[in-house]
Amino acid sequence: MxxxxxxxxxxxxxxxxxxxxxxxxxxxxxxxxxxxxxxxxxxxxxxxxxxxxxxxxxxxxxxLRLARSGLAGMIMPHYRNRFFAGLSETFEAGARARGFCPMVVSTQRQPETEREVVERLLSHQVEFLFIVGVARPEPLNDLCHAAGIPCVNIDLPGANAPSVVSDNRGGARMLTDVLLDKIAAADRGTGGTAGEEIHFLGGVAGEYATEERVAGFREALAARGLPLRDDRIHPCGYSPPVARRAAEDLCRRLGGMPAGLFVNSITAFEGAVQFFQSLDRAAFHGRFIGCFDWDPFAAFLPFPVTMLRQNVEAMIEQGFAYIEQYRPDEFPMTRIPPRFGPVAGDVRNA
Missing domain, CATH: 1.10.260.40 (lambda repressor-like DNA-binding domains)
Structure with missing residues (x-):
């Protein structure tokens, strides 16, 4: 042996x-x-x-492995924003509709916790596993393969299992184009060049979703012949307190709000808003903000914001399709286009 x-x-x-x-x-x-x-x-x-x-x-x-448990597993970073909460709710509904009992566990983006939770779910004989928002899911995919359990990566892709992600690059280009259109309309007749003063805030350098969104941001600017210096990209992470400090530092350096601000996630946006509350409403005149995420409470902010809503329903449905047609040696990836979310006060979202 x-x-x-x-x-x-x-x-x-x-x-x-x-x-x-x-x-x-x-x-x-x-x-x-x-x-x-x-x-x-x-x-x-x-x-x-x-x-x-x-x-x-x-x-x-x-x-034991060949006996059906009827359990469907999902791990995810947390439930603190509508994106992850929406993925969880949609997964639970989809699992129940298929006759499974869902088990959803948050891991707080801690690799040790992710592995421990996956091992525990496998020991409970889950029949398949959705792995959500894990930066390096391959070790977790390998655990599932070794146990003979189908798995799918959601939100962040991996090389060892099927993956379903948002079309981060295409969505970022869409959002940047809207901001640039608004800036151009505000500049029309003034000879201004505010389109060159758009900044990208949030996310983690080197992470798949952030890098794809930065790429879409750059493509939108390049298509209009606008320069983009590296000092316009601020990958400060997702923590609201850190994003708040990054937004404050940016405005201090510029002497006010930039002409356009692309915020990479709703959690970074939460931090930016905490700083924005200290500004006079006039500080937002002729300034335009976009967020690659969506929350309906943004409708009550004192300034308009253009938001993209990631299509959690389509992402989860495709995840189930991969599980139901599982091939242990095939690892395709599907990109799901995001949509503009309705936010009051922003005609682009109407």
Whole structure:
């Protein structure tokens, strides 16, 4: 049963020796390979390799795995904004409509907690798992594959499972275009160049969603021949207190509000608004704000804001489609276009 130096052989050893994936090996050893359309020849090759290297499955665990639990799992960062709360509610409704009992757990973006929660959900025999908002979901995908459990990444993609994300780049370009149109209309007849004074606030440098939104922001500016210096991008994270300080520092450096401000998320927007409350209403005259997220309470702000609403219903529905048509060796990604959300006081959102 042991391989080199007494180490117990694993499904990864079998995958390497047969030229298959750990997910395929897991499906074959769990006896669920036919359900996922793995060929009989591949299954025979995997089983032969398992015998050759002395790998044996835990039959008691295998029996538990083949029993249906009726549980559907989801992990997510938190419930503090409408995007994540909407994903959770839509997932729960979709799971119940399909005859499953949903289990949703928040992890506060802590990798150690994410892994611990996934291991616990797998031990409870969830039949599939939605992994939401995890920056590096591949280790969690591997845990699911090893347990023979289908999984899908939502919001942030991974290389080891199907993924469903917002069209961050296309949505950012849409939102930037609206802000630039408003700035141009305000400048018309004045000879102003305020379109060059638009800034991007929030998000994490190097993170998929942020980088895609910055790319869309840059594309919109480039299409109009407007320059964009790196000092117009402020990836201050998602924390409202940090975003508040970043917005305050920006306005202090500029001597007032920029002509346009693209805020990367509703949590960063929350922090920016905390600072905006200290400004006179006149500070927003001829200034335009957009947010890549949506909350209906923005309708009660003393200034108009253009907001994009991520289509959580379509994202979750596509996630279920991937689970229901699961292929252990196929990892497609679907981008779901966001939509402008209705916000009072902003004719673009009407």
């Amino acid at each position: 042991a391989s080199d130096r007494g180490r117990k052989s694993t499904i990864y050893d079998i995958a390497t020796s047969t030229g298959t994936s750990p997910a395929t090996v897991s499906m074959v050893l769990n006896g669920t390979w036919q359900r996922y359309r793995i060929s009989e020849a591949t299954a025979a090759r995997v089983l032969g390799a398992a015998r050759d290297i002395g790998y044996t499955t835990n039959m008691k665990a295998r029996g």
